[in-house]
Amino acid sequence: xxxxxxxxxxLGILLLVVPIIRPDQYLMTxxxxxxxxxxxxxxxxxxxxxxxxxxxxxxxxxxxxxYTSALLSIDFGISPWLGLVLGxxxxxxxxxxxxxxxxxxxxxxxxxxxxxxxxxxxxxISSMSDVTGGPQGLFGxxxxxxxxxxxxxYYYMGMALSVVATVILYKVVNSxxxxxxxxxxxxxxxxxxxxxNTTRYRLAAFMISGFFAxxxxxxxxxxxxxxxxxxxxxxxxxxxxxxxxxxxxxTIWGSLFGAFLVEIVTEGLRRTGADVSLMLQxxxxxxxxxxxxxxxxxxxxxxxxxx
Amino acid sequence: xxxxxxxxxxxDPHEMLNKGVAYMPQGRSVFPAMxxxxxxxxxxxxxxxxxxxxxxxxxVFGLFPQLKAKQHHRAGFLSGGEQKMIEFGRxxxxxxxxxxxxxxxxxxxxxxxxxxxxxxxRIREEKKTFLIVDQNIRGVLEIADYGYVISLGQVRVEGKPxxxxxxxxxxNIFIGGNKP
Amino acid sequence: MxxxxxxxxxxxxxxxxxxxGLTLIFGVMRVVNLAxxxxxxxxxxxxxxxxxxxxxxxxxxxxxxxxxxxGIVIDRVGIQALRKREDLQTNSMVLTLGVSLIIAGSLFxxxxxxxxxxxxxxxxxxxxxxxxxxxxxxxALVISAALIVGLMALLKFTTLGLAIRATSADSTNARALGxxxxxxxxxxxxxxxxxAAAAGxxxxxxxxxxxxxxxxYLQKAFIVTIMGGMGSILGALIAAFVxxxxxxxxxxxxxxxxxxxxxxxxxxxxxxxxxxxxxxxxDAE
Numbered sequence: 001x002x003x004x005x006x007x008x009x010x011l012g013i014l015l016l017v018v019p020i021i022r023p024d025q026y027l028m029t030x031x032x033x034x035x036x037x038x039x040x041x042x043x044x045x046x047x048x049x050x051x052x053x054x055x056x057x058x059x060x061x062x063x064x065x066x067y068t069s070a071l072l073s074i075d076f077g078i079s080p081w082l083g084l085v086l087g088x089x090x091x092x093x094x095x096x097x098x099x100x101x102x103x104x105x106x107x108x109x110x111x112x113x114x115x116x117x118x119x120x121x122x123x124x125i126s127s128m129s130d131v132t133g134g135p136q137g138l139f140g141x142x143x144x145x146x147x148x149x150x151x152x153x154y155y156y157m158g159m160a161l162s163v164v165a166t167v168i169l170y171k172v173v174n175s176x177x178x179x180x181x182x183x184x185x186x187x188x189x190x191x192x193x194x195x196x197n198t199t200r201y202r203l204a205a206f207m208i209s210g211f212f213a214x215x216x217x218x219x220x221x222x223x224x225x226x227x228x229x230x231x232x233x234x235x236x237x238x239x240x241x242x243x244x245x246x247x248x249x250x251t252i253w254g255s256l257f258g259a260f261l262v263e264i265v266t267e268g269l270r271r272t273g274a275d276v277s278l279m280l281q282x283x284x285x286x287x288x289x290x291x292x293x294x295x296x297x298x299x300x301x302x303x304x305x306x307x
Numbered sequence: 308x309x310x311x312x313x314x315x316x317x318x319d320p321h322e323m324l325n326k327g328v329a330y331m332p333q334g335r336s337v338f339p340a341m342x343x344x345x346x347x348x349x350x351x352x353x354x355x356x357x358x359x360x361x362x363x364x365x366x367v368f369g370l371f372p373q374l375k376a377k378q379h380h381r382a383g384f385l386s387g388g389e390q391k392m393i394e395f396g397r398x399x400x401x402x403x404x405x406x407x408x409x410x411x412x413x414x415x416x417x418x419x420x421x422x423x424x425x426x427x428x429r430i431r432e433e434k435k436t437f438l439i440v441d442q443n444i445r446g447v448l449e450i451a452d453y454g455y456v457i458s459l460g461q462v463r464v465e466g467k468p469x470x471x472x473x474x475x476x477x478x479n480i481f482i483g484g485n486k487p
Numbered sequence: 488m489x490x491x492x493x494x495x496x497x498x499x500x501x502x503x504x505x506x507x508g509l510t511l512i513f514g515v516m517r518v519v520n521l522a523x524x525x526x527x528x529x530x531x532x533x534x535x536x537x538x539x540x541x542x543x544x545x546x547x548x549x550x551x552x553x554x555x556x557x558g559i560v561i562d563r564v565g566i567q568a569l570r571k572r573e574d575l576q577t578n579s580m581v582l583t584l585g586v587s588l589i590i591a592g593s594l595f596x597x598x599x600x601x602x603x604x605x606x607x608x609x610x611x612x613x614x615x616x617x618x619x620x621x622x623x624x625x626x627a628l629v630i631s632a633a634l635i636v637g638l639m640a641l642l643k644f645t646t647l648g649l650a651i652r653a654t655s656a657d658s659t660n661a662r663a664l665g666x667x668x669x670x671x672x673x674x675x676x677x678x679x680x681x682x683a684a685a686a687g688x689x690x691x692x693x694x695x696x697x698x699x700x701x702x703x704y705l706q707k708a709f710i711v712t713i714m715g716g717m718g719s720i721l722g723a724l725i726a727a728f729v730x731x732x733x734x735x736x737x738x739x740x741x742x743x744x745x746x747x748x749x750x751x752x753x754x755x756x757x758x759x760x761x762x763x764x765x766x767x768x769x770d771a772e
Contacts, residue, residue, distance in 0.1 A: 054577045056584075101759045108519045108576035112709065113758045119706060120751045127744030234702060238584055245581065276596060282588025289581045290568055321665035330663050338656045341649075349653045352646065353665030397664070
């Protein structure tokens, strides 16, 4: 426990001083993406790892959050600060709408249905050109007031958002609520016999997951200054799953680590000119599910407790 | 576990079939969407000799003319008794010497269970050996030549059915005296 | 109207080629293949590649064969390992998602991101009963129909087909009857993805390919499989034409993006009405 908190403190300090060292802008940008993806991977893991709901539509939360805030800013001049809450809230509502009918589905049917909902949302946004800009997407919405648009500022803001989300999700999964979720995951009929309203609990997990993923979408939208319907696509979901899987399901910190690893390695390779990021993500997903179904976190356990 | 002085522990089903040992699982096992004939042909799957498969099909049809008449019907649409015939016929497609039946009466209506035992008696006429594991002791002893009473993993009694029915121990077991 | 019907037939047979493969894989193996449509792209690109050396006809044949081999390797190396664990269906989705990215990434790496036209076996146009078609289009239609009929005949009349259907219906029982079900799984996966590759090689000349172009077709293949009853070959065949007709006429009479929604809405309705799914079984008719 002591070493663990030491590692966290060291990592925290390292991340805090990165902008002071002033590395090139590219690295800063990548780490900002890591902060965003870490939230996505953690929220996916809240559903997949802790609740047993393997969603293939996670990118929809991200995109719904981003589009909500961007549209509120363009059409009503609403600040993205408020957008963080409203975007997260809309994504949470979307989670409720998707979760309610799909919770009854088992295994692959649930996965396919979540994918279908995400695709429906993506196509809807693509097709409503008058409102959403269609396939070309949106741009020209507000950035965060009081925080001048500099890389350093957005770095710290992304870090803060990521830390807050991580801490809250960590608290959630270790709370009584989180333990109940896990008991539902392990034995749904038993949980129901014990009088637990499993639907309500799992819907709550959906909404929490959606809220933070949506919030990450809002931050991402503001940071990248433009968004397209691709945010809701399967490739975003694939990246998120690869991160959460390599980090290890059922470990919130593992997702954070996975996001770092996948993003740094893929972007690093992209920089060498050979774009093998897709191949690499694919290889990671395939290898982890075959060789290390519990992800890197199990590797850590082997190392710390040999034998 | 040995068969003809050779161990058959851990053998794959197709290796068992090649040794002339067929196995019939519990419950219903016809492929309902396939025709009667197709069901029977699946039974000959492990047979290399296709002529032999054709001969065996004729033998099965000879034994169960009902199946021949309905060979192009979907198996799922046949009666329970006819489906049992398909299951036995399918096993006979490799012309096995030994047929293992796993609780053939479990989950069956009494009429169907009786039909199943009748089928066993009929097929035995074709010089086939059956090894039947069943909880329905009285029913199975009526058609058996020799019986073993196994309780808690140990052979408690063995002998000819008449002797077994007489045995006091067996009566005890029937009444529930099999608790240690 | 007539034009719409003709378009529906061409689109339908293409959907059928992709959907039948996915249906075969799900029906027999209970594996959800998220990499399925990437084999469509692979078929297109391999045809393109081999055509340089061997001409489009051999290129097409060779690309289908390579896709079949790749399918066999993926099943043997990947999916069979997952079969020993719980929750095959979800794990297989994760694995094949990885395979999908590897394929798309490799194509991207080798061929770049541009849209490419696959060389067709035939060029030029011809006119039939007053309508003009490209010869390649008719060729693709005829070969696809022949392959689909061939697959159905294989399932109906051959011993392998019998083994496939038996495994699909009840793998435990099939094993007890001496069928090597792992073998059946491998072949089914190979044949399934080979169909997708054939579609890519046949229709690629008409529609272009690009590395991540599979995604649209993945959607269609899923829609066809689910609408067809998740495992029924005949159901998938009918569903392919129904979907194609619905999309074509939605585009003609409603316009906009309406055609994109038709299939997804049908799928969501089916999934939500039959939450346990359809335990489909490979049929012969």
